[in-house]
Amino acid sequence: LFACQAAGLRVPDDIGISGFNDMEFMTSACPPLTSITTHRFEMGKQAVDLALQTAGGKVPTRQIINLGYDLALRASTGRRYRP
Numbered sequence: 001l002f003a004c005q006a007a008g009l010r011v012p013d014d015i016g017i018s019g020f021n022d023m024e025f026m027t028s029a030c031p032p033l034t035s036i037t038t039h040r041f042e043m044g045k046q047a048v049d050l051a052l053q054t055a056g057g058k059v060p061t062r063q064i065i066n067l068g069y070d071l072a073l074r075a076s077t078g079r080r081y082r083p
Contacts, residue, residue: 001029001076012078022072031075039067 001017009015011031019026022037046067050060 001033012076016077018077026072026074029076034074034077035072037070037072039069042067 004011004015011017019033019035022035026033026035046065053060
């Protein structure tokens with residue numbers, strides 16, 4: 001975002017930008033950044049659960065755990081802003 005602005009590009013008029021992991025600062029940027037929201041806390045919880053199972057001699061029943069993701073749609077993509 002900042003590199004685009006420094007180069008004279010208008011976000012989102014000239015270029016749309018989106019991010020990943022939806023860090024807190026993204027809502028405070030100008031314009032606010034669209035981002036994919038991953039469920040990092042739940043990922044960590046699941047990883048610890050699997051590690052504890054493995055350390056306890058159990059084979060985890062699930063090898064793949066899909067926690068999904070959400071889209072935090074904000075002004076940086078030129079789409080209608082919905083906080």
